[in-house]
Structures are given as C-alpha cells and as structure tokens.
Amino acid sequence: MRILQVSDFVEVVNGILRETLSGEVFAVEGEVSGFRVSQGQWVSFDLKDDKSLVNVFMTVWQLNVPVEDGMRVRVFGLPRVYPKYGKFSLSAERIELAGEGALRKALAMLRVRLEKEGIFEPSRKRALPKFPSRIALIASRESAAYGDFIRVLAERWGGIDIDLYHVLVQGERAPQDIVRAIEQAQDGKYEVLVMTRGGGSLEELMSFNDERVVRAIYASKIPTLVAIGHERDITLAEEAADVRGSTPTDCARRLVPDRRDVLYELSNLEQSVESAFLMRMDKISALIERSLSAPGAWLVGRSADLDLLTTRCSSGVRQWLGGLTERLTAQMRLMESFDPNRVLARGYALVRDASGKAIVSVRELQDGEKVTLRLADGETGARIESKENVWPKKQQQKLI
Amino acid sequence: MAKKATTEIDLTNGFEELEDIAGWFEHGGTDLDEGLKKFERAMLIADALKKKLSVAENRVKEIKKSYASTSSSVGD
Numbered sequence: 041m042r043i044l045q046v047s048d049f050v051e052v053v054n055g056i057l058r059e060t061l062s063g064e065v066f067a068v069e070g071e072v073s074g075f076r077v078s079q080g081q082w083v084s085f086d087l088k089d090d091k092s093l094v095n096v097f098m099t100v101w102q103l104n105v106p107v108e109d110g111m112r113v114r115v116f117g118l119p120r121v122y123p124k125y126g127k128f129s130l131s132a133e134r135i136e137l138a139g140e141g142a143l144r145k146a147l148a149m150l151r152v153r154l155e156k157e158g159i160f161e162p163s164r165k166r167a168l169p170k171f172p173s174r175i176a177l178i179a180s181r182e183s184a185a186y187g188d189f190i191r192v193l194a195e196r197w198g199g200i201d202i203d204l205y206h207v208l209v210q211g212e213r214a215p216q217d218i219v220r221a222i223e224q225a226q227d228g229k230y231e232v233l234v235m236t237r238g239g240g241s242l243e244e245l246m247s248f249n250d251e252r253v254v255r256a257i258y259a260s261k262i263p264t265l266v267a268i269g270h271e272r273d274i275t276l277a278e279e280a281a282d283v284r285g286s287t288p289t290d291c292a293r294r295l296v297p298d299r300r301d302v303l304y305e306l307s308n309l310e311q312s313v314e315s316a317f318l319m320r321m322d323k324i325s326a327l328i329e330r331s332l333s334a335p336g337a338w339l340v341g342r343s344a345d346l347d348l349l350t351t352r353c354s355s356g357v358r359q360w361l362g363g364l365t366e367r368l369t370a371q372m373r374l375m376e377s378f379d380p381n382r383v384l385a386r387g388y389a390l391v392r393d394a395s396g397k398a399i400v401s402v403r404e405l406q407d408g409e410k411v412t413l414r415l416a417d418g419e420t421g422a423r424i425e426s427k428e429n430v431w432p433k434k435q436q437q438k439l440i
Numbered sequence: 441m442a443k444k445a446t447t448e449i450d451l452t453n454g455f456e457e458l459e460d461i462a463g464w465f466e467h468g469g470t471d472l473d474e475g476l477k478k479f480e481r482a483m484l485i486a487d488a489l490k491k492k493l494s495v496a497e498n499r500v501k502e503i504k505k506s507y508a509s510t511s512s513s514v515g516d
Contacts, residue, residue, distance in 0.1 A: 339500065353483070356466050
C-alpha cells in the first residue's frame with residue numbers, strides 16, 4: 041500500500057488526466073451557467089447538460105468569443121484538479137460557440153459593444169477613389185467570390201493592378217490569417233483594400249464577425265470595401281468597412297465605374313463644356329457690341345437732351361415775352377378807361393372856376409359867377425344865372 | 441449766375457445751366473434785361489455743347505474705324 045500526501049495524490053491524478061487526454065483533440069460541449077469574471081482577469085463558469093456539470097476556468101485573454109449564461113459552447117482544454125482547493129475543473133484554452141442561436145447571441149453582444157465604441161460610425165466612413173489603379177484583394181484564391189470579382193472588374197474597367205492576399209476564409213485560423221493580410225496591405229502601395237468571400241452559413245462567415253478582424257478593418261489606413269456572403273448576410277467586418285458591397289459582384293461594381301457609363305459621361309461633359317464655352321463667347325461678343333455702340337448711343341442721348349433744352353429755352357423766352365406784353369396791354373387798357381376826354385366825347389362837360397379848379401358841386405357856385413366849360417372839342421365861357429334845383433344830399437347820393 | 445466763357449463750359453455744367461435758364465423762363469421772372477441776357481447765355485451754351493457733342497461723335501467714329509481696321513488686319 042502506498043501512502044500519498046494530498047499534494048502528491050493531486051499531482052498523480054493530474055498526471056493521469058494529462059497523459060490520458062493530451063494526445064487527443066476534444067472539446068466539451070454544454071450550456072454556460074454562472075459566468076463570471078474576477079479581478080478583470082479570471083473567467084469561470086459552469087458547463088452543464090441534463091445530468092452533469094463541470095467547472096471551467098480560463099483567463100480573459102483566452103476568451104476569444106463573447107459568452108453569457110444560457111449559451112451553448114464547446115470548450116477546448118484539459119481537465120485538472122486545482123491543488124489549493126481540490127476542485128476539479130476544465131482549464132480552457134479556447135471556446136467555440138455551438139449552434140446558430142449561440143452564434144447569433146454572441147454576434148449581437150459584440151455588435152452592441154463595438155457600436156458603443158463607434159466602430160460602425162457612419163461619419164468616419166471614407167469615400168473610395170473613383171478610378172483606383174492599385175488595390176489589395178483579400179480573398180481565397182479558390183473561391184467563386186474571387187473569380188466573380190475579377191471577372192466583373194475586368195468587364196467594367198481594365199488596367200487595375202490587383203495584389204491578391206490569399207487567406208483562409210473560414211475556420212479557426214481564418215481570423216488570424218485575415219488580420220495578418222490586412223496589416224500587410226497597409227504598406228502604402230494600395231488605394232483601396234478589398235475583402236470578399238461568397239455566401240455560407242453563419243458559422244462559416246463567423247471569421248468576418250471576429251472582433252480582431254473587425255478592429256483591423258476599422259484601423260485600416262486605406263479605404264476599405266468589404267463584401268461577404270449574400271445580400272442578406274451582413275457581417276461586422278462589412279459594417280466596419282468604409283463601403284459595403286452586398287455580394288462579390290456588387291463589390292466590383294462599387295470599386296470601379298462601367299467604362300461605357302464613363303464614356304457616355306465624357307461625351308456629355310464634352311458637349312456641356314462646348315456649349316458653356318459658346319455661351320461665354322456669345323456673352324463676350326454681346327459685351328463688345330454694347331461697348332462699341334454705347335458711346336454713340338450716349339452721344340445721341342446727349343444731343344437729344346440738348347435739343348430738348350434748347351427748345352425749352354426758346355419757347356420759354358417766347359412765352360415769357362408774350363406774358364410780359366399781355367400784362368402791359370392790360371395795364372394800358374385800364375389806363376385808357378380813365379382818360380377824361382373819352383367822357384367828354386359822350387356829351388359831358390368839365391366845369392372850372394376862374395382859378396381853373398374843377399367844380400364838382402352846385403353848392404360851390406355863386407349866382408353870376410363866371411366859369412369855363414370844357415367840351416370834347418374845346419372850351420367856352422359861361423355865367424351862372426341862378427342856383428336852382430339844388431338837390432338835397434340824400435337825393436344827390438341816390439342819383440349817383 | 442456766374443458767367444463763363446464758352447471755352448470753359450463742360451458738358452455736365454452746361455446742361456445744368458441750361459436747365460436753370462429754362463426753369464427761370466418757365467416760372468416767370470419779370471426783369472426784361474435779365475431775361476434777355478439769360479436767353480443769350482442759353483443760346484451760347486447750347487451752341488458750345490452742340491459743337492462739343494459733334495466733335496465727340498466724330499472722335500468715336502474715328503476710334504471705331506481705327507480699331508476695326510486693326511482687328512481685321514489681325515484676322516488676316
């Protein structure tokens with residue numbers, strides 16, 4: 041009988057476990073429960089099925105997929121008894137998500153986290169150059185996507201240098217492969233980085249949802265164009281790219297214009313440049329014409345002004361003189377109406393006393409007084425015989 | 441009104457003076473001597489301006505003619 045110390049016993053058990061299982065590649069599949077991270081570095085959770093449960097232990101750096109309770113995962117690693125607490129656990133080296141549900145859940149979690157970081161921010165998206173001359177293409181040489189992309193590119197536009205970075209596009213090693221290719225393409229030779237692969241199941245496309253790949257796309261110094269799978273598949277790598285193509289064919293369409301469209305555009309442009317030039321020439325000609333005729337027209341205008349002013353002065357002086365003459369004539373007529381000879385001509389006589397003063401009242405006369413009578417055609421002497429018929433003042437006023 | 445010799449009459453001032461004189465007649469002054477002097481002045485200015493415009497018109501024709509011949513010789 042062997043008597044073993046506890047630590048020796050644990051060491052023996054661990055040794056047996058290690059020897060028994062290390063030659064075999066295996067993974068333990070089950071549902072995650074009690075997932076927790078302690079001190080920011082240790083990850084532990086229970087992996088269980090209907091009948092059993094085993095504790096899983098690993099570091100956060102080994103955790104390569106987002107995990108939460110209820111997810112179905114496959115854990116790769118070795119079982120061991122932890123000496124200090126005598127606890128049996130599975131030391132995980134890596135974890136794979138098992139089943140579409142777990143993949144989708146993990147994907148959704150990662151999307152939320154990256155979105156919060158601004159990895160998919162539309163405002164940081166760069167435009168692709170319109171006519172790229174050299175591009176880096178990350179794809180699988182054997183894939184239909186590669187063939188489709190190259191064919192459509194050649195149909196639409198020729199003369200582009202394409203450097204293919206052949207990568208694995210699915211499987212465990214694919215993300216590292218893709219990240220390395222992205223990093224190698226950052227040497228300043230390329231104007232666009234294109235990444236494409238054809239359709240597949242969610243599991244097959246998961247390399248393009250890998251956080252490392254997404255971050256490498258995000259960090260690319262050159263504009264990125266990513267098209268993975270079919271129209272309905274949208275991977276995180278595509279969301280992080282500057283431009284997304286829905287399929288490899290669409291990817292080629294987005295990268296270069298169709299030469300027929302460009303030729304058509306060119307011919308339109310040529311026509312519009314020509315018509316713009318002709319319009320400009322017409323404008324200049326019209327300006328020259330106007331400049332030539334403007335001085336003449338201005339002089340004609342001035343001459344017309346001068347004629348008008350001269351006429352105004354001539355007619356003005358005529359009217360002014362006429363006005364003055366009319367005023368004078370009116371004054372003369374008025375003066376004429378006051379001429380006493382015109383009254384005498386109607387039969388009236390002017391009576392004056394001996395001193396020559398005009399007599400206007402009978403009361404001024406004395407009986408027997410000599411007076412002079414002036415008639416229209418001469419004067420004669422007369423004597424007042426008697427002052428009869430002296431009217432009272434009231435009647436005299438009435439008569440007047 | 442300041443009297444100017446015909447040589448000093450420029451176009452703008454000449455037109456302004458003619459406007460003033462026409463206005464004087466139209467709105468009635470009564471001084472006959474002043475009116476006659478103004479009319480004489482107006483005729484003097486009008487004559488001077490007419491001559492100036494005529495000279496300018498001839499000058500414009502000459503300039504256009506000289507440039508027309510230059511551009512046609514360049515065209516040749």
